[in-house]
Amino acid sequence: MKLKLITCSLAFTALFSAQAQHVMDVQTKKLGAPVASTMYGLFFEDINYAADGGLYAELVMNRSFEFPNALAGWDISGKVTLRNDGPFDKNPHYVRLAPSGHRDKHTMIENRGFFGMGVKGGEEYRFSVWARVPDGGKSKLWIDLVDNATMSDDQKLGNAGVEVSGKEWKKYTAIIKPKKSFAKAHLRVWGDSKVTTDVEHVSLFPVKTYKGRENGLREDIAKALEDIHPGVFRFPGGCIVEGTDLATRYQWKNTVGPVENRPLNENRWHYTFTSRYYPDYYQTYGLGFFEFFQLCEDIKAEPLPVLSVGLACQFQNGPDAHAKMDELQPFIDDCLDLIEFANGPVDSKWGKVRAEMGHPEPFNMKFIGIGNEQWDDLYFERLKPFVAAVRAKYPEIKIIGTSGPDSEGKMFEKGWQAMKAQKADLVDEHFYRPENFFLGTADGKERYGNCGALRYDSYDRKGPKVFAGEYACHGKGKKWNHYETSLYEAAFMTGIERNADIVEMATYAPLLAHVEGWQWRPDMIWYDNMNMFKTVSYYVQQMYAMNKGTNVLKLTTKDPSDAKGKKVMPVAGQEGTDGLFASSVFDKSTGEVIIKIVNTSKKAQSVTVNLLDMKGERTAETLTLQHNGSMDDENSIKEPNKIKPVSGSLACGVTGKKQQTVLNDELPAISFRLYKVKK
Numbered sequence: 001m002k003l004k005l006i007t008c009s010l011a012f013t014a015l016f017s018a019q020a021q022h023v024m025d026v027q028t029k030k031l032g033a034p035v036a037s038t039m040y041g042l043f044f045e046d047i048n049y050a051a052d053g054g055l056y057a058e059l060v061m062n063r064s065f066e067f068p069n070a071l072a073g074w075d076i077s078g079k080v081t082l083r084n085d086g087p088f089d090k091n092p093h094y095v096r097l098a099p100s101g102h103r104d105k106h107t108m109i110e111n112r113g114f115f116g117m118g119v120k121g122g123e124e125y126r127f128s129v130w131a132r133v134p135d136g137g138k139s140k141l142w143i144d145l146v147d148n149a150t151m152s153d154d155q156k157l158g159n160a161g162v163e164v165s166g167k168e169w170k171k172y173t174a175i176i177k178p179k180k181s182f183a184k185a186h187l188r189v190w191g192d193s194k195v196t197t198d199v200e201h202v203s204l205f206p207v208k209t210y211k212g213r214e215n216g217l218r219e220d221i222a223k224a225l226e227d228i229h230p231g232v233f234r235f236p237g238g239c240i241v242e243g244t245d246l247a248t249r250y251q252w253k254n255t256v257g258p259v260e261n262r263p264l265n266e267n268r269w270h271y272t273f274t275s276r277y278y279p280d281y282y283q284t285y286g287l288g289f290f291e292f293f294q295l296c297e298d299i300k301a302e303p304l305p306v307l308s309v310g311l312a313c314q315f316q317n318g319p320d321a322h323a324k325m326d327e328l329q330p331f332i333d334d335c336l337d338l339i340e341f342a343n344g345p346v347d348s349k350w351g352k353v354r355a356e357m358g359h360p361e362p363f364n365m366k367f368i369g370i371g372n373e374q375w376d377d378l379y380f381e382r383l384k385p386f387v388a389a390v391r392a393k394y395p396e397i398k399i400i401g402t403s404g405p406d407s408e409g410k411m412f413e414k415g416w417q418a419m420k421a422q423k424a425d426l427v428d429e430h431f432y433r434p435e436n437f438f439l440g441t442a443d444g445k446e447r448y449g450n451c452g453a454l455r456y457d458s459y460d461r462k463g464p465k466v467f468a469g470e471y472a473c474h475g476k477g478k479k480w481n482h483y484e485t486s487l488y489e490a491a492f493m494t495g496i497e498r499n500a501d502i503v504e505m506a507t508y509a510p511l512l513a514h515v516e517g518w519q520w521r522p523d524m525i526w527y528d529n530m531n532m533f534k535t536v537s538y539y540v541q542q543m544y545a546m547n548k549g550t551n552v553l554k555l556t557t558k559d560p561s562d563a564k565g566k567k568v569m570p571v572a573g574q575e576g577t578d579g580l581f582a583s584s585v586f587d588k589s590t591g592e593v594i595i596k597i598v599n600t601s602k603k604a605q606s607v608t609v610n611l612l613d614m615k616g617e618r619t620a621e622t623l624t625l626q627h628n629g630s631m632d633d634e635n636s637i638k639e640p641n642k643i644k645p646v647s648g649s650l651a652c653g654v655t656g657k658k659q660q661t662v663l664n665d666e667l668p669a670i671s672f673r674l675y676k677v678k679k
Contacts, residue, residue: 029613032552033501045237048513053114078107094200097191107191116184118529139195255288306369375404407431453495486536533640549585626671
């Protein structure tokens with residue numbers, strides 16, 4: 001990040017302070033509530049091709065021929081037949097490549113990937129396949145990465161060969177190094193011209209995955225997740241946990257064990273939005289619960305899995321579509337078995353599965369979510385036996401319930417009362433709302449009862465803690481990742497930070513989206529087959545997550561309604577603060593006071609921050625997010641760095657006989673600035 005020096009002449013400190021429109025006091029001596037290490041995190045859902053075609057680095061679509069249309073994603077020529085007596089009981093399909101019987105006719109299968117396959121010249125790609133020669137003997141498969149979309153004398157970008165031998169199924173691998181980069185490559189597998197060969201689980205991964213794992217993650221996307229420094233990672237999603245029906249709900253036990261034998265699942269998002277319809281959107285479970293736990297370990301985030309409570313999506317189903325009360329035991333067992341999988345010893349049933357997958361050490365899972373965005377008595381009644389079972393066997397595990405899909409109103413309040421009655425440890429709140437919700441204002445047409453940065457000030461401190469599990473500012477008529485809504489998210493988050501005694505987790509949602517395969521927006525990170533970019537919302541989340549501190553510091557300003565000037569109030573966009581939002585924390589590990597101020601007004605504003613109980617001149621490090629263009633502007637594949645934070649510094653002066661440290665600054669219009677001052 002380039003440096004920008006912000007200076008303030010100490011000779012004019014007193015004059016500047018007198019003229020400042022907004023004076024804030026930070027109590028630096030008395031530490032407030034601890035800030036949970038999980039405060040700012042990530043929420044993953046397989047929507048917008050977030051898993052297959054996104055974070056999961058597999059380049060082949062329908063690699064095991066298990067889609068309802070078994071050859072979806074494939075083009076074939078010659079004598080190709082589909083069979084269903086393969087070596088993997090959960091994925092029984094494979095294809096037989098028989099000789100065409102003619103010298104100039106070739107038997108071939110060609111995979112189109114996810115909107116093509118993005119390959120980079122000079123990089124290595126690992127091809128693998130399970131194959132056999134059903135009649136015995138030997139055969140050879142020829143493997144080509146091809147560019148058949150542009151004019152070229154030779155379509156081949158790179159190629160390799162695989163020698164197959166024997167009647168038994170075996171795994172074969174080869175390395176292909178394309179000679180140039182291409183975003184829309186295809187993979188061709190040519191059958192032997194003389195010998196019949198059976199092939200199953202045709203796969204292609206970049207060798208260079210995140211942490212170099214064979215069944216790995218796309219490096220640039222995973223690194224972007226790591227760079228946020230998240231405290232918690234929620235998976236495998238929201239609505240996919242429920243499924244459109246119980247048969248298509250996400251079942252974690254199907255996602256562990258050998259990747260070749262993880263069954264296909266229907267992704268409920270492929271048909272949900274008819275305006276953006278993707279009929280070939282399925283879950284291969286290659287990115288499964290083991291890989292999620294492993295990712296959490298890699299990025300140093302607490303794992304937070306969410307499991308089904310026996311309810312299918314309540315929006316799409318009537319009361320008869322759900323598991324009955326006497327049918328819940330398998331769902332309860334899934335919860336208990338998951339805890340054993342994550343934390344159990346290697347001689348336990350599910351701990352052994354984890355160990356056999358290469359991780360004998362426990363993952364030290366501490367949280368479990370039961371149900372996603374469910375509501376009313378259907379949910380409350382089913383949750384009770386889950387809570388009882390987990391409390392009895394694993395009392396150390398924190399249970400997260402949900403207040404439903406509403407952010408306010410009768411059903412929301414009923415959800416909170418039920419979670420208090422069942423003594424949930426945290427309550428998962430979801431809110432995708434427009435600008436006035438995040439600013440805590442009303443436009444005369446709709447009013448939100450509990451919104452903005454003051455939302456959590458009035459929450460009951462004796463009940464469960466808050467997990468703001470899904471939220472994003474959705475601009476009215478502008479539902480994309482533009483600068484304005486990201487700034488309002490930053491303003492709202494000052495209230496999360498100020499109320500760290502009640503809010504323990506917050507995760508923006510959704511996380512990922514393919515530019516050619518999205519169904520929902522805004523999203524935090526976007527990508528195509530070759531590149532990715534971070535949205536302004538990403539940078540807001542990163543600024544908070546990397547500067548969350550360890551304890552809240554009280555930050556206040558004078559209440560303009562008090563004639564005597566004695567009453568104080570938080571800086572949270574209310575009357576008298578002119579669209580300013582602010583919060584402050586202390587970081588014990590660095591000895592820094594960290595102040596965050598968001599200016600949502602369209603004018604620059606002078607601020608004076610008195611750092612009480614600090615003395616002497618100091619230098620504040622700054623990080624500023626601002627944009628001088630349109631409020632509708634956003635980052636993109638073509639302009640990934642159009643809007644991003646800029647680092648700098650600010651000279652802090654002193655005031656009064658005690659030489660109290662004071663920070664004077666002029667905040668740009670529509671901006672978010674962070675200050676770090678060594679105490």
